[in-house]
Each structure stands twice: as C-alpha cells, then as structure tokens.
Amino acid sequence: MAARESGRVKEAEKRRILDEAARKRRARKAVEALEQDNFHEDPHADLVMSKKIPKFADSNEKPTRKKKSKSAEYYKMRFRKTFAQLVEEDAAFRPDPPNYLSAQAPPSNFPDRHFCAVCGFPSNYTCIPCGARYCSVRCLGTHLDTRCLKWTA
Amino acid sequence: MSETSCYILDNGAYTVKVGLSSAEPKIVPNCIMKAKSERRRPFIGSQIDECRDASGLFYILPFQKGFLINWDTQKTVWDYIFSKECCPVNFNETALIITEPLYNFASIQEAMTEIFFEEYECQSLLRINATDLAEYHYRKKQNNQCTVVVDSGYSYTYIVPYIKGKKYREGIRRIDVGGKVLTNHLKEILSYRQLNVMDETYVINQVKEDSCFVSQNFMGDMEIAKKKVSENTIVKDYVLPDYTTIRRGYLRDVVKPDEDLEQQTLRLTNERFSIPELLFHPSDVGIPQMGIPEAIIHSINSCPEENKENLLENILLYGGNTLFPGFRDRVYNEVRSMALDHFDVNVTLAENPITYPWEGGKLIFRDPEFYSFCMTKEEYEEEGKTLAFERFDI
Ligand SMILES: [Zn+2]
Ligand SMILES: [Zn+2]
Numbered sequence: 001m002a003a004r005e006s007g008r009v010k011e012a013e014k015r016r017i018l019d020e021a022a023r024k025r026r027a028r029k030a031v032e033a034l035e036q037d038n039f040h041e042d043p044h045a046d047l048v049m050s051k052k053i054p055k056f057a058d059s060n061e062k063p064t065r066k067k068k069s070k071s072a073e074y075y076k077m078r079f080r081k082t083f084a085q086l087v088e089e090d091a092a093f094r095p096d097p098p099n100y101l102s103a104q105a106p107p108s109n110f111p112d113r114h115f116c117a118v119c120g121f122p123s124n125y126t127c128i129p130c131g132a133r134y135c136s137v138r139c140l141g142t143h144l145d146t147r148c149l150k151w152t153a
Numbered sequence: 154m155s156e157t158s159c160y161i162l163d164n165g166a167y168t169v170k171v172g173l174s175s176a177e178p179k180i181v182p183n184c185i186m187k188a189k190s191e192r193r194r195p196f197i198g199s200q201i202d203e204c205r206d207a208s209g210l211f212y213i214l215p216f217q218k219g220f221l222i223n224w225d226t227q228k229t230v231w232d233y234i235f236s237k238e239c240c241p242v243n244f245n246e247t248a249l250i251i252t253e254p255l256y257n258f259a260s261i262q263e264a265m266t267e268i269f270f271e272e273y274e275c276q277s278l279l280r281i282n283a284t285d286l287a288e289y290h291y292r293k294k295q296n297n298q299c300t301v302v303v304d305s306g307y308s309y310t311y312i313v314p315y316i317k318g319k320k321y322r323e324g325i326r327r328i329d330v331g332g333k334v335l336t337n338h339l340k341e342i343l344s345y346r347q348l349n350v351m352d353e354t355y356v357i358n359q360v361k362e363d364s365c366f367v368s369q370n371f372m373g374d375m376e377i378a379k380k381k382v383s384e385n386t387i388v389k390d391y392v393l394p395d396y397t398t399i400r401r402g403y404l405r406d407v408v409k410p411d412e413d414l415e416q417q418t419l420r421l422t423n424e425r426f427s428i429p430e431l432l433f434h435p436s437d438v439g440i441p442q443m444g445i446p447e448a449i450i451h452s453i454n455s456c457p458e459e460n461k462e463n464l465l466e467n468i469l470l471y472g473g474n475t476l477f478p479g480f481r482d483r484v485y486n487e488v489r490s491m492a493l494d495h496f497d498v499n500v501t502l503a504e505n506p507i508t509y510p511w512e513g514g515k516l517i518f519r520d521p522e523f524y525s526f527c528m529t530k531e532e533y534e535e536e537g538k539t540l541a542f543e544r545f546d547i
Contacts, residue, residue, distance in 0.1 A: 034333070038352075039351040043187055047192065075225060081222070081260055086220065094256075100258075105327060105451070107436070
C-alpha cells in the first residue's frame with residue numbers, strides 16, 4: 001500500500017509541470033538575487049550596537065568645526081526614501097524622455113544563447129517540467145536531483 | 154579662498170576616489186563592513202585593512218541600484234573620510250568637486266546640496282557626473298570634438314555620448330550589469346557547482362578580479378574549457394585565503410593530486426570567461442538588454458548624423474570592469490564589425506580606469522572658468538536649492 005502510494009506520488013511528480021507564470025517568477029527571482037548585498041545574517045545582529053553606544057569614529061575626537069554635527073541617524077530620517085519612491089517621483093520630475101527609464105538599453109538584436117543550468121557549457125536541451133537548460137544526461141540527472149521542481153519561487 | 158588646490162570626491166557605489174587635487178587620490182571602500190572574527194567593531198571604509206580575517210564579511214552599502222539611498226551609512230563613511238584618519242579637509246578654504254550618478258533623482262540632488270552646504274559647510278561646491286569629468290580629461294588630452302564615454306562600474310554600465318563637451322541626452326544608454334552582478338553570479342554558480350560561498354562576497358570578488366578575462370572567441374574558449382586538464386589551457390585552481398598563511402587567494406595551475414598541499418581550492422573552467430561575458434550578453438542571465446558594443450552603436454546611431462564619425466573615433470572606457478584582460482579588444486572588435494566600413498573606430502582604455510574621472514577633476518579645477526561652474530554658500534543661502542538644479546547638469 002505504502003509502496004503503491006509513493007509510486008503514485010512519484011508519477012504525479014513526473015507529470016508536474018511548472019506553468020509559465022511560475023517560470024517567469026523563478027527567472028525574476030534569479031535576476032533580483034543578483035542585486036542582493038548579503039545572503040547571510042548580520043554577524044553582529046545579536047549585539048546592541050549603533051544607537052546607544054557612540055560609534056567609535058565619532059568618539060575619538062571632536063570635529064574641528066564649531067557647529068555641532070548632526071548624527072547619521074538624523075540624515076537617515078531626513079532623507080528617507082526608497083528606490084521605488086524615487087523612481088515614481090522622477091516620473092513626475094522628468095516626465096518626458098530622455099530620463100532614467102528611457103536610458104535603459106533595449107533588448108539585443110542578437111538571439112539569446114543557452115547554457116546548461118548545471119555546468120555552464122552550451123546546451124541543446126530543455127527540461128520539460130521546468131524549462132531549465134541542460135547539456136547531457138548526466139547534467140539532467142543532477143538538475144532533477146537538486147533543483148528542477150525542488151524549490152518553488 | 155585658497156586656490157592652490159580643491160578637494161575631489163568621486164563618490165562611487167563601491168569605492169570613493171578622494172583627495173586634494175595637489176596630492177594622489179585614495180581609493181576607499183564606500184561601505185561599512187562587519188566581520189565574524191571581530192565582534193567589537195564594524196569597519197568603516199579603509200579600516201577593513203585592519204581586519205585579520207575577512208571571511209563571511211557582511212556589507213552595509215549607502216548605494217542601492219546605483220543611487221544613494223542609505224544616508225546614515227553614507228554620512229558615517231563621509232565622516233570617516235573627512236577625518237584625520239583618512240583624508241582630512243577644511244571645506245571653509247577648499248572647494249569641493251563631488252560626483253553623482255547620471256539622472257540622479259531630484260530629492261537625492263537636494264539632499265546632496267543641503268548636506269554639503271549645511272552639515273559640512275562647504276564654501277564652493279561643484280556637483281557633477283563622473284562621466285563629465287572623464288570626458289573633460291579625455292578632451293583636454295585629445296583636443297577632440299565628440300566622445301563616447303563608457304563607464305562600467307559596480308551598479309551598471311553607462312554609455313554617454315558627448316558633443317562639443319556637452320552630454321547628448323538622447324544618446325545615453327544604461328545596461329543594468331556591473332561588478333556587483335558579476336560577483337553575485339560567480340558566487341551563485343560556484344555555490345551550486347562546488348562549494349557554498351554565498352556568504353563570501355569579499356573573497357569571491359577577489360576570485361573574479363584575479364581569475365576572469367574577456368574572451369575574444371567565446372564558443373572557441375568553451376570548447377577549450379571542456380577538454381581534459383592536460384589539454385585545457387583555461388582550467389586553473391584558485392587557492393582560497395585561509396587568513397593564517399594566505400591573506401589573499403591566487404590562481405595557479407592544476408597540480409597532480411600527490412602534489413596537493415591541502416589548500417582549499419576552487420576549480421575554474423568556463424567561469425573564468427562566462428562571468429565578464431555578461432557585460433557583452435546580459436541576456437545570458439535573463440537581463441533583456443543589449444551588451445556594451447551593441448549599445449555603443451545604438452547610442453551613436455541616435456546622435457546627429459554629422460557627429461557619428463567623430464564619436465566612433467573617440468570611444469573611452471573606464472571603470473572597474475574595464476580592468477578584465479581583453480575588455481578593450483573585445484569592445485573594439487565588436488564595434489568595428491557593427492560600424493560602417495568607411496568609418497574609423499578608436500577605442501581607448503583609460504590609463505588608470507579607476508581614477509580617470511578623479512584626474513579629470515584635477516584638470517577641471519585648473520579651468521579658468523572653474524568657479525563659474527561652482528555654487529557658493531552665499532548663493533545657496535540667498536537662492537536656495539533650486540539654483541543648484543539650474544547650475545548643475547546632472
Ligand atoms: Zn551540463
Ligand atoms: Zn527541470
């Protein structure tokens with residue numbers, strides 16, 4: 001019974017195919033990851049840093065200027081805006097091209113090239129369930145065992 | 154106002170190039186870093202040189218997608234830079250040239266004006282694009298009319314045509330591939346294929362710098378990189394730093410297993426050239442944009458007919474990515490193949506691709522009209538921030 005059931009699960013797994021939306025989501029996530037600054041946690045996150053303890057750069061010596069310097073925290077609050085907000089604002093400030101958005105290079109006129117998702121060499125085959133590229137039976141095996149439908153975006 | 158020197162701050166998203174025009178520029182990381190090995194303090198800018206063990210460094214950057222977003226981080230780095238520890242300055246006596254990204258957003262521009270006049274009490278300020286400084290530098294040396302400036306930096310690559318010293322805005326092209334994308338992609342593929350290095354941005358960035366090159370024959374190099382080790386002229390091992398005996402890793406030939414010195418290595422084959430290749434084919438990682446040579450042609454084609462010939466003759470490259478061996482030759486060959494036969498093509502790699510705009514700042518300071526490009530504190534107090542939008546062509 002158990003064996004038959006797991007066999008059935010396996011069959012279902014084989015027939016599972018990532019739909020177009022899921023493939024696009026996966027591709028977008030991969031591009032977004034290329035923008036990330038860190039992939040791990042702040043190693044000092046458990047320390048009580050920043051606000052109460054003066055940053056040592058400030059404490060070493062007083063600036064030569066007489067005026068009291070405003071803190072980094074002040075400017076964080078004063079100029080707080082996200083990238084998305086700034087792009088939106090820019091559309092109002094510079095509504096007509098040329099502007100930030102219009103400067104973006106258009107798609108290439110050369111055809112896309114395809115590389116094996118496992119080894120990076122040119123590939124001729126497409127994985128049916130997920131659309132990833134592979135170059136050989138060996139790489140397909142690695143792909144099915146490690147990625148393919150294993151993680152969903 | 155002392156006129157013997159000014160302070161030049163090329164404020165990049167990855168490094169700041171800074172110094173008095175009378176001295177040599179310093180290159181300072183524009184970030185705060187935290188190390189696993191040192192829990193008592195973060196490292197600001199060049200303080201990272203004091204860090205014994207740079208494994209697992211955590212980065213806090215002022216820039217996101219090429220724009221100054223995190224002002225607390227930037228203020229902390231600037232305070233460090235202006236202090237005795239790094240590159241001290243008295244803005245009461247010294248004019249400041251500071252660079253900003255192309256199409257810098259209006260509220261960031263306002264913040265820049267405010268912080269330098271009010272917080273740092275500058276007397277004279279020139280806010281300018283790094284590409285403007287590079288173009289000025291090139292024009293003073295070449296005496297040419299038109300230039301295409303290619304700035305391939307950390308956050309993106311910009312292609313900016315200049316006609317008679319002025320940006321031709323319709324021709325500006327941005328490719329969203331820079332050094333950060335390259336390092337992150339290298340991290341990703343190495344982590345999947347060999348060893349989890351997702352936390353090792355600092356080290357893998359060095360792997361990239363020490364190992365990668367721009368291929369002149371991509372499919373041919375793919376064939377070579379596939380061969381077995383004895384016939385493979387591309388495969389190398391990268392010895393990783395262990396921070397006891399090795400502080401910076403290095404590339405070496407593959408050795409026989411019995412000669413192995415028990416060092417931790419990464420085996421590099423197609424990684425060596427498929428990483429810089431993203432600058433030429435962003436679509437290889439799913440970024441639907443032209444590569445650099447195609448975008449140069451696209452940019453020039455949007456310029457007035459009578460300037461095209463001169464633009465093709467004066468293509469200038471600078472920025473960290475232009476340091477990859479083979480970068481200039483590949484750009485030249487591809488632009489040559491796409492340009493009309495009867496036009497000459499000239500591609501120049503800046504003599505120092507990192508500090509070329511900074512050196513341009515030095516030259517612009519000697520321009521007889523320098524102070525007319527600047528805005529003074531009095532002007533700021535009388536006319537406010539709106540004047541800055543008229544004066545500076547960002
Ligand atoms: Zn493969
Ligand atoms: Zn698959």
